[in-house]
Structure formats: C-alpha cells, structure tokens
Amino acid sequence: MVQHGTAERGLESPVIACIQMQPQVGAKRDNVARALRYIETAASEGASLVVLPELANSGYVFKDRDEAFSLAEALPDGETAQIFAATAQRLGIHLVAGIAERAGRRLYNSAILTGPSGHIGTYRKLHLWNNEHLFFEPGDRGVPVFDTPVGRIAIVICYDGWFPETFRLAAMQGADIVCVPTNWVPMAGQPADRPAMATTLTMAAAHSNGLVIACANRIGNERGQPFVGQSLIVGGSGWPVAGPASADREEVLYAAIDLQRIRAERTLNDFNHVLRDRRADVYDPMLGTGWPSAHS
Amino acid sequence: MVQHGTAERGLESPVIACIQMQPQVGAKRDNVARALRYIETAASEGASLVVLPELANSGYVFKDRDEAFSLAEALPDGETAQIFAATAQRLGIHLVAGIAERAGRRLYNSAILTGPSGHIGTYRKLHLWNNEHLFFEPGDRGVPVFDTPVGRIAIVICYDGWFPETFRLAAMQGADIVCVPTNWVPMAGQPADRPAMATTLTMAAAHSNGLVIACANRIGNERGQPFVGQSLIVGGSGWPVAGPASADREEVLYAAIDLQRIRAERTLNDFNHVLRDRRADVYDPMLGTGWPSAHS
Numbered sequence: 001m002v003q004h005g006t007a008e009r010g011l012e013s014p015v016i017a018c019i020q021m022q023p024q025v026g027a028k029r030d031n032v033a034r035a036l037r038y039i040e041t042a043a044s045e046g047a048s049l050v051v052l053p054e055l056a057n058s059g060y061v062f063k064d065r066d067e068a069f070s071l072a073e074a075l076p077d078g079e080t081a082q083i084f085a086a087t088a089q090r091l092g093i094h095l096v097a098g099i100a101e102r103a104g105r106r107l108y109n110s111a112i113l114t115g116p117s118g119h120i121g122t123y124r125k126l127h128l129w130n131n132e133h134l135f136f137e138p139g140d141r142g143v144p145v146f147d148t149p150v151g152r153i154a155i156v157i158c159y160d161g162w163f164p165e166t167f168r169l170a171a172m173q174g175a176d177i178v179c180v181p182t183n184w185v186p187m188a189g190q191p192a193d194r195p196a197m198a199t200t201l202t203m204a205a206a207h208s209n210g211l212v213i214a215c216a217n218r219i220g221n222e223r224g225q226p227f228v229g230q231s232l233i234v235g236g237s238g239w240p241v242a243g244p245a246s247a248d249r250e251e252v253l254y255a256a257i258d259l260q261r262i263r264a265e266r267t268l269n270d271f272n273h274v275l276r277d278r279r280a281d282v283y284d285p286m287l288g289t290g291w292p293s294a295h296s
Numbered sequence: 297m298v299q300h301g302t303a304e305r306g307l308e309s310p311v312i313a314c315i316q317m318q319p320q321v322g323a324k325r326d327n328v329a330r331a332l333r334y335i336e337t338a339a340s341e342g343a344s345l346v347v348l349p350e351l352a353n354s355g356y357v358f359k360d361r362d363e364a365f366s367l368a369e370a371l372p373d374g375e376t377a378q379i380f381a382a383t384a385q386r387l388g389i390h391l392v393a394g395i396a397e398r399a400g401r402r403l404y405n406s407a408i409l410t411g412p413s414g415h416i417g418t419y420r421k422l423h424l425w426n427n428e429h430l431f432f433e434p435g436d437r438g439v440p441v442f443d444t445p446v447g448r449i450a451i452v453i454c455y456d457g458w459f460p461e462t463f464r465l466a467a468m469q470g471a472d473i474v475c476v477p478t479n480w481v482p483m484a485g486q487p488a489d490r491p492a493m494a495t496t497l498t499m500a501a502a503h504s505n506g507l508v509i510a511c512a513n514r515i516g517n518e519r520g521q522p523f524v525g526q527s528l529i530v531g532g533s534g535w536p537v538a539g540p541a542s543a544d545r546e547e548v549l550y551a552a553i554d555l556q557r558i559r560a561e562r563t564l565n566d567f568n569h570v571l572r573d574r575r576a577d578v579y580d581p582m583l584g585t586g587w588p589s590a591h592s
Contacts, residue, residue, distance in 0.1 A: 271427070
C-alpha cells in the first residue's frame, strides 16, 4: 500500500503511520495488546515510523492520583516500554508512544521514542491540560530532538501544540518530523461543521517551520470526557498529507515523507527561508520579559 | 448594519472594518481617493476601527528602488498620512493604513495608526518578503502595542504573520487586536479549492494568543504579480467572525468585537490560560541561541 522513500546517504525517508485508537482507562494489558496489533498492521503496510496516542497504555481520565500512580511505570524500563522496544526491534521500525511515567514519587505525561536498536529517548509533556495538574509534574527536559536514520524527530504532546514555541524549539534544533501523541478534547467555540482547531494549529506550525507533523489522537468517551479523533499528518508546506481521520473510528493513517524535499522547501525564494528569516534580534529581548503583569 | 459594542470604563468595544481594495502602483492620488471613499462608507456603517491593505497608497510591485522612493513619504508628516489623519479625526474613528515610508534615504514598508486625536504611531514591517529586500530596510521598532480607547492595538504586515513570534510579542504586551495590512500573494503548494494558508496562520495565531486579528488584503494583478484577497477578521477563539472575503472583488468586512469577552476567554478552565501557560523557563534559553548552523 505505501512505498518506502528514497534512502540517501544512510538517511531513509520514512513512511509514517498514525494509529488512532481507543484505550480504556485502567485496562493496561488490553491497551498494549490492542496497540501491538495496530503496530503489526502498520509495519506490514510498510510503515517505518509509527505514532501512538498520548497515554496510550493507561487511558486518560484518572479518578485520582493513586490511580494515575498505579498505572504509571519507570522509563525506559517499565513493562509497556519494554514491550514496545522489543516490538520496534523485531519489526525494524521507529515507534513513538504516550506512556504515564513514574520517576520516584513523581509522575509525568511522557512519550518514548524507540527504534530498531532499542530505546532512543523520552519526552515529558511541558504544558499540562486541566486536571493533569492534579496528577503530573510539568516536563523538565525541554524539547529534545533525536537524530535517527528516518530523520530528526521531536515529540510534542497534545496541549503542547497550543504553544508555537514548542514547534519552534524543535525546528530550531533541526527537527524534520514532530510526532504528536495526543488526546485532543472538544474546545469551547468549536463549530460542529468544521475540523477541530487542532487541525489549524498543526497546519500553521508545519507551514511556519517547514516541519512534518504527525498527530495520533484517541477516540471515545472516558468517564464523561469525549475525545475528537481527527488524527492527521501534515507536510512541511502545511497541508495535510493524510487525514484528518474520522472523529469516532479506530483507523491508521499513512504518509510517505521525502526528507530531502522537506528540508529544501524551507527556502521559499531567493530571499526567504522560513526559519532563517526569524528576527531573533527583535524577539529575544522581549520574549525574555515574561507576562507583563500590568495588563489584565 | 453594525452595532457599537458596550462602552466600559472608557473602553469602547470597536466595530472593525477591513477594506479589501485594489490599489494601482504609482497612482497615489487615485489610491488615496479610493481608500477615502471606502473609509467613509465603513464609518457610516458604524465602524470605529478601519484597516486598509499594505502599501495602500502606493501599490506594491515597484519597478526599481527609484520608483519606490518617489512614492514613499515621511511619517507622520507625509501627504497621505496627513489626509488619513484628518479623515480619522473628522469621522471620529481609528484607522490603520499601509504606507511606503521614507526616512532620510531609507525606505520602510510601514503602517500608521491614527485616531480621533491625531497620529498615534507607526509600525515598520519586520519580515520583508522577496523583492521587498531590494527597496526596504527591515523594521527597527519591534512590535509596538498602542493603547487606545478601542483596545490595545498592534500592527503586523503580511509576511510578518508567518512568524508566530510576531503575534506572541503583541499578545505578551497586552494587545487585544492585531491589525494586518497585507498584500498576500499565492504560496507554493496552495490547493486551489482551499482557503489561503494565510487564513490558517491567522486563525492559529488568534487562538494561541486570544487575539482578535483583522486582515485587510488587496486584490488584482500588478505587473504579473497576483494577489489573493480573502481578507478576514478572526475572533479570540480562532474562528473567523467575518470573511474570508472573495479572492477578486473589492469589499468591506465588518465585525463587532467584545473586548471584555476577548480578555476573559483567554482563561480556558480552572488551570489553563493561553498566555500564562507559556513555559518561558524552557523557551527563552533556547530561542536565544539562534539558528543552529550545524543543521541543513
């Protein structure tokens, strides 16, 4: 169904698969088994980089911190991470998966990147949404960019994507692809007949940074909290190359990415480049000042 | 046709009008006369804040620097700026207009804000597009926010809007409304059946910052360069409240803005606020490093 990209000097342009699925809160074993079936399918269809939703193994709407704690695990040594690492190695793919992380007494809303040679890195969500503040600590590792044979990869989780700085930090460190495990929920003001605002935010971030952005959302309703699906993969020019997916069905999106083209197309004409045109001289002194407290 | 917003403690929620028109390069007198007719119409319809396109008085596609120089004028004392200032005073409105600025030997792609009490301020485009680099200097005044009776107003011109930092700088200084005089042109990769990418960038910036963004584009084709119209006004939740306008007709968009609501809706829930959730601790050390030259 999908084609492998051209391999260039050891850099393989990947086929990305985003898995839109419905985890069940607390049913960790079932969630992982379900994810594994979709990963197998994606790999058999030629995917070399697979993205799972946020908190794919645990579910999202925890009753309390104790429940979140009991579902979390150490990274990269926890049981889910070990299973995903072994699967990525066996299938020869790269895999990004959202996992509730336990680090001593602290919890993080995290995601791992694991590949054919084992664990590569962990990202901890920087911008916590709503009740996540009751369970998780805010991320403390910045926006790392991992250099892999299928491109330079960053990870951004759900509400992180509301902050253009997150994608900018990835792009400024040379990222090609941002993988977004997410649990997007309905936003106030969303017209029923239009794609989720997350679609717009993702397209804008891809266009402004010349990034591929691959978003895997969950579906379903957990303890009264609905999720909006609409997973999508956006190319470096900002237009979707796969999706948005449905709002309510499990499905897998695929897109073949040309890394050379992504990098070349950041040059817009003889004078302009989406990243090099930044006016760092203007932004930096002011961004450093924080929120002006005099204003409402 | 349109209603004035509620006046609160001396703060009047404005009715914004964006004027989509077709200047002719070099025909300065005609362009200004044409703009004045639209301004009169907008004011008679109840508009209290009117936005004109980029380089509304001069046109855009200059043959050479000499032509640009001959069409530029000092600000705020040049002839166009004086006429616009007098008109805003007479009609009791605020007006944002793109004007080619001459400052000694230097040229800037600028815009003025003028109001019922006269000239308020000037913005100089920070991010120059394509051949503008042959005529203009890059802006050197940051992103000023002007405190007016119809809200705190910033100005952003065309390609500035490709840089999320521009809107962020306005929002962090307390802006309510960003006025965007623009001359949007077709972008590579734009599907013919979808709104211009500028629509997406504007919606994302409004949503991520809780800003009203009012874009007045031009139409027509100048010396082979087409423009895409599609002016629009986006509310603080990121959804259009007027437009996008047509791609090829002169027209005026109107939207009544509720400043109190715009400010209040930046609070998303008990835990989240679109601006206060910024992780300045994470962004600033890295944004300061500039483009990493080791990467392609």
